Amino acid sequence: MNILLVLIPVTLLVIVVAVALFFWAVNHQQFDDLDSPAVLPLMDEPPPQDPAGKTDPPPQNT
């Protein structure tokens, strides 16, 4: 059972690291928008630069 004395501190350390990573992610807005990134792979190329600056939606929008 003595292996517990090593393993338990290790698990605690893992938790501390995991929590730290998670806090970093939250603070860097990784969880703010959970919808948009899902379509990221579906995007072709960025919309063409529209020199007229008109307010119509991007053409790919159809």
Add this chain to the structure above:
Amino acid sequence: MNTTAAWANPQLAAQVLRERRDGCSEIALHVDALHDARQVLWLEQRINALPGVKRVAIDRPAQRVRVVWQTQRTSLPMLLESFAAAGCSAHPLRHDEIEDARAAEMHDALKRMLVAGMCAMQVMTYAFVIYIGVVDFVDFSTRNLFRWLGLLTTIPLVFYSARSFFTGAARELRNRRLGINLPVALAVALVFAASVINTLRGSGEVYFDSVSMFVFLLLGARYLELRSRHRGGAQGDALIDATPLLAQRRRADGELETVAALDLAGGDQVHIPDGGTVPADGVLESASVQVDEALLSGESRPRQRRRGERLIAGSVLLTGPAELRVEHAGVDTGVARLGAIAARARQARASIVGSDRDVARFVGRVLLLTVLTALGWLLVDPSRAFDAAIAVLVVACPCAFALTVPVTLTRALGQLARHHVLVTDGNALLALARIDRALFDKTGTLAVPRLDIDATEPLRGDSREQVLAWAMALASESSHPLARALAAAARREVTPTRAQAVQVTMAAGIEGMVDGRTLRLGHARFALAAGPLAAGQIDARLADDALLLADDRGPLARFHFHEQPRADAGATLEQLRREGVGLCIASGDAADRVAALAARLDIDDWHARQLPADKLALLHALQADGHIVLAVGDGSNDAPLLAAADVSAALTSGTDLAQAQADLLLLDGRLDGLIQARTIALRLHEVVAQSRRWALLYNLIAVPFAAFGLVPPWLAAIGMSLSSLGVVLNALRVGRERACDPGRGHGGPTPAAQVSA
């Protein structure tokens, strides 16, 4: 309307930029066209690619974008240009709208939940060892070690994750109010303290697993609730942002142009119609006006302001139009107080949360029940008293019950915002489901007047254009629907002139100096009052419903209007009638016109020639008969009516004074928002009643078991969290099936009376 270049003005920019300590600036923008996720990503990439941009945060439900960037490298106009070029024109919001509170709250909740989850898992494994150890190979000292490990891992959970419950409970105690945080905090503290004591003693039960699971599940439910509340709030914000306070600025040539109040700079001349909101701090340039500063001071008393005195942004004009010279004493004055309606709409969301009296009663009973259980078990079997009492405290905690109204209402407000209805009083929405009489104003609300320009009769030989120009000079100073219709029609025909010393008399007419002589425009009785004819001698032919223009020698011209009911008026009224709401028109207009419109809309109960006081009397008569009355209006003369009605709705095409009194604001001149609001209100009642029944039923079933010691604390924790979750999910049903058939109304005749239980 306003070009992006105007934002190069540092004074204007100061209103919307927030300087950060790292030298960057921060801005919040309202963006209209954020339809799908791809667009959001493109916009984000594009703005991120600009030089000097540090961070872009796009909040899609709220249609807001926050940008942190260095203004030295990309100027504000350039930033706005980039948005326009990306197909999403952006409008800056006031700098105090840059709120991190919502994001910060979410982040905090997420972190607490995760820490609780991590700790709960660990504690659970340790607890397993202890449970196994009872029957199997783990020796006594190892079990003790695991108790200490449980204690160690529960400490961050109790002191970090559960802190919000403790602070909430402390706040509730300070306000001498029983809330849902109190039982939770009590349960967590008691269980933890007991377990710590038992760990120190080295004997007795420890409940670290129960307490950590309880906190984790509860935080999960709270996180979901927070998310749905924020989403509702964000939808409301999007609507509020899309309807900024507007001002009428006088250009150098004397014509008026409409700009956002935020775009006003010091020195601008602004015209404020009667019943309008003062868009910025400034000096009055008209002779004298009465203003209501209730929205600022909370004191609703008309105050007289004379030429040269200051008007404060956010106050509402009660009389006559006013000319104002804008002066900005500083960045924060004026603009910070604007958007009183926006503030009220947000307050409606805030006021509901935690103001439930039923909850306090419920909590009181739960605490009593806990004490009784403990006492009962102390007499029978003292060793089980603590277990049973904790189980009762946890099982009976009225979280689900208390969450019901706030969660469901926020969802409803968010849904209504999507249908262009802004609610400024959440309780009014609840009352809307119970109305059985609706009182409508006619002109401007049910019908839109239009000037019949060919029928204009000059009475003293002036040309038609001439009398139109005079009338328009007066009419453009007023916010009455007839005056607006006249000004709008005449603007296409003649070049405008300006009227001086204008005074508007409510429900009568307008008087002012045009081309050096005093003219009066209004109903015959008003227009001719200054003339040679005494009131009794007015030609019967003139005393009809047309508007009369007169000088002090007699009538000059008559203007005829024809009225069109609003496009959706018929359908809206029909739907209301089908739902059993009695309809009634109260108008200041002449009898035959009211009768004509009432006949077209199939309404029997109409009242013509109603002064504001008459309308109020009508309302009081209805209320005295026990009716719950909805009042719908748009003009300043409806304001007393709107204030006194059980539920009031105003069209935002009307005056600010009317809007200031209304509980519901119908945007875009759409009456059918009323139907949608009522449908959602009925649905709201239904869902609230259902959720509360669930919560009560669950408690009634679970509490006896808990009291007799049959429910272990960990099971109590699961049951309680699940019931909260059920309520949050149930709230999402409000406004869910709307998409299928907007005209259908609610499903079946839901008796609204069952609700207030």
